[in-house]
Amino acid sequence: MNPELDALDLRILDLLQRDATLPIADIAEQVASSRTVVWRRIQKLTDSGVIRARVALLDHRKVGLGVMVIAHVKMARHGRDVLPNFLAAVKLFPQVIECHTLMGDVDFLLKILVGSIEEYEQFFWQKLSQIDGVQEISSSISMSQTVNTTRLPLRLQRS
Template identity: 50%
Template sequence: MSVALDAYDQRILALLQEDAGLSTGEIAERVGLSQSPCWRRIQRLKEEGVIRKQVTLLDRKRIGLHTQVFAQIKLNAHGRSNLTEFAEAMREFPEVLECHVLMGAVDFMLRIVTRDIEAYERFFFEKLSLVPGIQEVNSIVALSEIKSTTSLPLA
């Protein structure tokens, strides 16, 4: 269910997407509100689930995670009946940053990050390939990153 957002809400969200560390006073000043109404809007956006959480984004390469792999997963016929079991297994792997259910020729798309290709190979053979129900894994290694953002396009 979507939430109705006015121009102030959208400006507040745009600022928070770029820098969640801004104080309520800084946000209020930039959007043209006083601090109290701005704080109430932020609290409402949190209560309504528009703002899920505020986090610090890390540069994966600076902390030694140089390899990014996109894995397309096809489950066998029996595996399809256990989509929930597969999803739970993916939630347990810290290397899997994203897991999406797809329509089409494959069932899932994973975004996996590891230190290097050897670490991905270990992850593949020691963890991913042991998950029950997997028929096929197509691993696609990303050579470079052109665009990566967490900012959603606001109207």
């Protein structure tokens, strides 16, 4: 169920995407509303699942995870349990920070963070390639990130 979001909701969400630590009073001032209304809106947005979590975003390089790998995984077969088993397996690997199921030539796209190429090689041979049903893995190393944001492009002009 998608809740109806009005202009005030969208402005609040935009501010929270920029800084989830903003005090309610600051948000209320910036959206020209009362603290009570803003607090209620944030609670409603949280209860409905629009706000999934409030987290700290870390710089992966500054915590020793300087190598980002984009891996395309092709499965050998698409039996009843193969794809769900793959998904369950990759959820257990902390190195996998994103997993997308794709349509097309490959089945999954993984975003993987490791400390070194050697660490990825070990992960590749000992973990990823050992998952039942994996036929082929094509890995690319990210040299730089031109765009790296968690902010959604909200349509703030909505009324």
